[in-house]
Amino acid sequence: MKIEWLKIYRSNYLFILPICLLAIVLFSFVPYNKMVQSNSEDQLSMARFEVDDFTEVVADMKRKDFPADFIATLTEQLQLKKQKLTAIEQNDTPAWLEAEYQTTKIDLELLQQGKISGLGFDYLNLKLAEFDFFRKNPEIEYIPELFFSKLPTSYYLTRLFSFTPIITLLLLLTVILAFYLTMEYRDKTNAFLATFPQKMTHTALKKITTTMLWVLASWSILAGILTLLTAPQYGIGSWKFPFFYLNYQKEVLSITTGEYVLRLGLSLVVLTFFLVTVIYLISALTKSTIATLALSLAFILPAMMPQVLEVIPVKLLAYLPFGYLDLPSLLFYKSEFGDFQPTWLQAIIYLVSFAGLCLFILVGKLQYDTRKTIFASNQKNNKLPYN
Structure with a gap:
């Protein structure tokens, strides 16, 4: 994992993600503060x-x-x-x-x-x-x-993520991850790393874990700065403050700020795991930054076009990831996909399962690439004349 941290540290991506996330959220905080x-x-x-x-x-x-x-x-x-x-x-x-x-x-x-x-x-x-x-x-x-x-921290965090489209943040994250996870192919170091004496399962898990920790640290920095912006002036607020909403059956339900923030944290972990695994797999298959970026965005952009996806039958839409990505909204039972109304828990299970399948395929692909690289290297060495 030390090598992965060094690659993140020496790349230009270390501070880009938290800065971009912070800029987007501050852009929404300023009007909220003026309204107060x-x-x-x-x-x-x-x-x-x-x-x-x-x-x-x-x-x-x-x-x-x-x-x-x-x-x-x-x-x-x-x-x-x-x-x-x-x-x-x-x-x-x-x-x-x-x-x-x-x-x-x-x-x-x-x-x-x-x-x-x-x-x-x-x-x-x-x-x-x-x-x-x-x-x-x-x-x-x-x-x-x-x-x-007033905007106490607990209230503002719930209001911000329930009204701010998470898809916008996921698009930003997708672009940055697509460039970072294809860095080895751009630098032509993937063949060299494949000869390292360690199992590719460990290599994949270390890269995914490191990348996830980097992204989650960026989310945490964002939460910390928002706390510093709101808590000194308005306090933390009550974690028992309820937000009332109507589910798809028009039943009145409520969720407290404490429960929402906890589920929001789990949602961000799952979404991060999903994006990192899927984009890592695409990068391993295409070995191209542009192709990885284009295919990765194809997983995200349809979620911004619910009217277009309404033409897709509900039974088919249930197998596609588009309708499961807006986890913060699903906490309020708000899905924009017509009759397709998954619950938050169903979305969590789907995304984790999908990411797990991608991880399984990824490990197999990396093992195949490693054997292929080592075989080619041995063939080349065997052709060299002996002194």
Whole structure:
């Protein structure tokens, strides 16, 4: 492994990966940080607008002689909106949550009765469950999805990777790995390394392990810098903070920031193992940087075109890697591939199995290349004249 570390250290790739990853994430952090500065005022302005607008709506319905029970319900909602405005002005989160919960509950009842439209039933159920949880668990500070006024580390890590397309980061990683893993073929040192007195299984495992540790160290550096950016100002935050979401069956589920970050870490390990193994195999088969890059990107780019892949039958798509790569989104049961909706665990099992198969083929290919190189070398030596 020492040789592999030296190759990474002496190459130009050591710092390229963490710097590129950091640049992408900082590009998303800056607007988030700007939103934090203005969200409190925006939320207050929105609440005032809602009160003024709803006051006009209630007054108009009274003039048009709408049913008394409907007007009474809307008048109750108006009072709740005024309570929300007061709660925002006084920075009283429990009171705001109670008013939001009651307002959402009324909206859901009116929607079920067919008296209003335009609001999604599933969305209201989701928000009702969210508000109900936080009003019953005041020890966990509520952070609004739209008008967040702080970015604690645990919350930001979950929000960042759940809303940032992981495929963009995988594309960057693929390009860098394609150039690094074909370095021996560009430098013409692969034949020399093949004569080393060690099993190719060990050689492959050492190269994969070293490359994985390098990539995972880059992810860790990224997480550390994000912690330094957020923790001093906003704190680490609660690892029990839940994110509520709807699965494919429109059921309301939740995942805590702690569980999400742990699964995210495992997801990055699996994705790294998958990419390193697949690209290493392609490089061993093609022995060309351009061919390795092109074929490696063919494994990633289709995941960015879900509309195109919708034409592929679900049964066939289940055997292709494209639909399994966005592991952070699958933690929220969000797949962009129509009726193909794998779970996060299914994706983990598939990617590990696929990478394991690639590793098996890779070892066989490297052993064949080694025997071929040694045989050619012996043939050449046998033809040399003796002194």
